Amino acid sequence: MQVLKFGGTSVGSTKAIEQVCHILQHHKPAGQYAIVVSAMGGITDKLIQCGQLAGQGQEQYRVILQEIETRHLDTIRELFPITAQSSLISQLKKKLNTLESLCDGIFQVGELSKRSLDKIMSFGELISSVLVAEKLKQQGLYAGWKDSRELIVTDEYFGNARVDFPATNHQIAEYFQAAPADYIVFPGFVARSPSGETTTLGRGGSDYTAAIIAAATHAEVLDIWTDVSGMMTADPRLVSQAIPITHISYEEAMELSHFGAKVIYPPTIQPVMDKRIPIWIKNTFAPADHGTLIQDNADRSFPVTGISGIQHIALLTLEGSGMVGIPGFSKRLFDALLQERINVILITQSSSEHSITVGIHEVDMLKAKTAVDSEFSQEIQEKHIEPLIVERDMSIVAIVGDKMKNHHGTSGKLFSALGRNGVNVRAIAQGSTEKNISTVINKADIRKALNVLHEAFFETPLKQVNIFIAGVGNVGSKLLEQLHQQNTYLQNELGLQVRVIGLANSKKMLLQDNSFDLEQWREQLATGEPTDMPAFVQMIKTLNLRNSVFIDNTASKEVAAVYGEFLQHGISVVTCNKIACSSAYSDYKKLKDLGRQFNASFLFETNVGAGLPVINTLNDLIRSGDKVRSIEAVLSGSLNFVFNNFVQDASFRTVVKAAQDEGYTEPDPRIDLSGVDVMRKILILARESGAVMELDDITNHSFLPAACLDAPSVADFYEQLDVHAGHFLAIRQQADAVGKKLKFVAKYEDGKASVGLQSVAPDHPFYNLEGKDNIVLYTTHRYAAQPLIVKGAGAGADVTASGIFADIIRTAR
Structure with a gap:
């Protein structure tokens, strides 16, 4: 048989x-x-609809009945030859007449009983x-x-x-x-x-x-x-990387089916399990596929067999000091729920006996609240316990596997994976057999949680990283170009699938379910809606994708102001925008603290030195216990370019204009020449070394005359450079006379910081610094005799983009 x-x-x-x-x-x-x-x-749903409409006194049920009849008549006419149709149509009509009479009766009395609904549903x-x-x-x-x-x-x-x-x-x-x-x-x-x-x-x-x-x-x-071709490691509608389960034990299948796996109805397993009859789940439309074989002693390599979830859960918590040491509270709680035929899905109790929490289907929560508060009305009135606490909009995510009990650290891996992605666990339950670990989370997080856990336990070939980019100008476009160029390398060598999900510039923003085409992103972004940064932030949070990274390639205060929202939501932030880290110390510290608190990376390597490993090197020194004695640096690639080319017959104005035309300065060169940008950079390095410092604490020895700084426009600024050409020539000639070169130097030592133009001698590490290069000298307890030097290109879209690229990889790894 x-x-x-x-x-x-x-x-x-x-x-x-x-x-x-x-x-x-x-x-x-x-x-x-x-x-x-x-x-x-779909027929059973239509039959239920018929009964409900009839019970509500709505004649629309007759239309649904006609739809049911038409569908079955069409099937008979397509499936059978004409000679065989009349008998089947006669049988169909007879059954549907009975169904119609039943619905008519319900319509007349205006009430649908469970008994009548069962009769209606049976016709399908x-x-x-x-x-x-x-x-x-x-x-x-x-x-x-x-x-x-x-x-x-x-x-x-x-x-x-x-x-x-x-x-x-x-x-x-x-x-x-x-x-x-x-x-x-x-x-x-x-x-x-x-x-x-x-x-x-x-x-x-x-x-x-x-x-x-x-x-x-x-x-x-x-x-x-x-x-479907059998049971999957997770719901493929929510986890695109879910893989088939070829073999599974009865117990595992039962656990997964109870926790939301829709492939098999939960009570199905028990009768055949008692007789050790194998169950084979197959795909009608792909019969050659292996499917899933449910039997004893399923052999697999993974400790976790599958991950499942139940949505629309409510948590009920009964708590109070009057429960401690008093027997019978749990029995009364469950008896109250039993009287209302409310199924309990999950149970957890504090060891202090101060509270007990159960999970039920959300549709039953009002009945449960009424029943339990009624049962404990006296204790509630006497303040021995609190009224039943009800929390809705929850989901249960469960990992299931026979082999979990033989693998140490499974639960730690589960909670670590959820925590890194900002998924808060509200309740936990684990059976004594260790075949199931269930967690209650917010319903909004279920898709992310399932994907995160699937990556953690099934070692999927690719870890998905979802990125959202604000600013697609010089740096942003270079970053997208590098991501496109390195796509194959990231997948093959690092196991990373980096998806660009959202883009925004000053005019347009667009978020997609799937990654942008990195060859056509400009055309795609052009179809977006007008940029609204608060709306962009909200859409990113609503998507709630795992391993999300927000990238800021702008110099915008508005964009920098939203970092905290992302970090609190478990979304990492990578930025070359210096505003956040050089603002008030309290704001800087808050962002660092939020990153630690919510397990989200806050990385800003490109704030100083573009793609050079300036901040990471400093962080490594501090983490390893070293102490910074001083930092001396040339931190402006644009200023270094200017003074390296301010030689012989070149006028200062000509050199500055050339730097602007090459893209080494901001559109308003005064931002670079004023030294404020360098002040921000040395401030960030001082803070990263442990100093509590504000921008106003830094001394700026400006070389620009006030008339140049205060010019009403960029054009007027260039005119003032001509007016003060002699001032700049004198500075250069003074350095030339003693065989030195001009460098704009930032310094931090003994808790104080300064920036300014200096003449450096040939034996100084800064003397031969060429082009737009940066250099940083770290003098520490360990690097006391000779400073640790980081040197290289410190400006330009390519190197800045590469630094952001490297930070993205750090967030993923």
């Missing part, structure tokens, strides 16, 4: 039913086949099973049909009836002893009480019907045919 169950999608159309017949024709004709079928896909399976049986006969198979209600006996708990297994097993065994056909088709989902009332086994109950028949007949195997 083999039992095969076909789900709603497997019999949901003419082609699907033909595929079912094709599968059955290719089964070896050895013994009998019990074939259990669901209603055609009763019709589809007849069509499948008749089609098998048309295909030349020795097939018959049997009403499951004549075999499966239940109580009268309508909607989710409990099976009387002794009576049911006896009737099934007796029937099959005399059943003549090779292929016997049964309607799933439906049963009957001893008084003859139609009952149902719960949504998804057709699986259960098949399991009941398989267990009663000691079948060799139970095949569950559906529209």
Whole structure:
């Protein structure tokens, strides 16, 4: 005996039913086949809708009934030759007339009982099973049909009836002893009480019907045919990298099905597990796929078999000092819930006995609140316990695996992965068998949590990093170019899939579900909506993607002001914008603290020295216990370019204009020449070395005359450079006279910082600094005799983009 169950999608159309017949024709004709079928896909929902509308006194139910009739009539006409149609149409009409009469009666009384709803819902399976049986006969198979209600006996708990297994097993065994056909088709989902009332086994109950028949007949195997190729390591609708589970144990399958895996109805497993009958989940539309085999001793390499989740959960917490040391509170809590037929999904209790928390379906929370507060009304009135605390909009995420108990650190890995991505765990439950660790999280985080855990436990080939970029000018466009160029390397060598999900410039912003095409990003961004930074921030938070990184390539105060929102949401921030780190010390410290508190990276290597490892080197020194004695640096590539080219007959104005034209200075060169930019950089280095310092604490020995700084426009500024040409020439000649070169130097020592133009001698490390290069000298306790030197290109879009690129990799690793 083999039992095969076909789900709603497997019999949901003419082609699907033909595929079912094709599968059955290719089964070896050895013994009998019990074939259990669901209603055609979507029909049960329409039947429920009919009953509800009729119970509400809305005549719209007649329209739904007509839709149900039309769909089945169309299927008969497409599936069968004309000579076979009249008998089937007659049977269909008879059943639908009964259904219509039932709905009319409900409409007249204006009330839908659970008993009546079970009768209404039964028609889907009763019709589809007849069509499948008749089609098998048309295909030349020795097939018959049997009403499951004549075999499966239940109580009268309508909607989710409990099976009387002794009576049911006896009737099934007796029937099959005399059943003549090779292929016997049964309607799933439906049963009957001893008084003859139609009952149902719960949504998804057709699986259960098949399991009941398989267990009663000691079948060799139970095949569950559906529209997916078996169970997956996670819901593929939420986790794109989910992989098939080829083998799984009964216990693991049961845990996963209870925690949201929709491939198999939870009660299905118990009857066949007791008889050790294998369950094989197969894909009707890809029958060659292996599917999932559920049996004893499934052999796998991963400690975690699957990850599942249940949405729309409410947490109920009963707490109070009056509970400590007093027996019976838990029993009374569960009795109150039992009286309301409320299913408890998760239980956790504090060791102090001060509180107990349970998880239930959100639809039951109001009933639960009323029942529990009523049960404990006296204790609540006497202030011994608090009124029941109800929290909604929760989800349960569970990891399941037989081998978890043999692997140390599984729970630590789970909580670490969630914590790094800002997913807050509200409650925890773990069975003593260590096959399941369940966590309650906010419903908004379930997609991210499932993906994060899947990466952590299944070592997917690629770790996904989702980035959002503000600023796509010189630096931003170079960064996108580098990401595109290095895409293959990142995947093959580092196992990273970097996806650009959001872009924004001063005019347009656009977020996408999938990564931008990095060859067409300009065209894609042009289709976006007007830039609204608060809206852009909110959309990023709402997407709530794992391993998210916000990148700021701007010099905008508005953009810098949103870093805290991202860090609090577990989104890392990478920036070349110096405003945040050189603002008030309290703001700088708050961002650093938020990054640590919410496990989000806050990286700003390119604030100083573009792509040079200036800040990371300093951080490494401090982390290893070294102490900074002094920092001396040339930190402006633009100023270094200017003074390296301010030689011989070149005028200062000409050199500054050349630096601006090359893109080495800001559009207003005074931002660079004033020394304020260098002040910000040495401030950041001083703070990173441990100093509590503000920008106003830094001394600026400006070389620019006040008239140049105060010029009303850039054009007027250049005119003032001509006016004061002699001033600049004198500075250069003074240095030339003693064989020195001009360098704009920043210095931090003994808690004080300054910036200014200096003449450096040939034996100084700054003397031969060329072009737009930067140099930093760290003198520390360990590097006392000779300073640690970091030197290289300190300006330019390419090197700045490469520094941002490196910070992105750091956030991911």
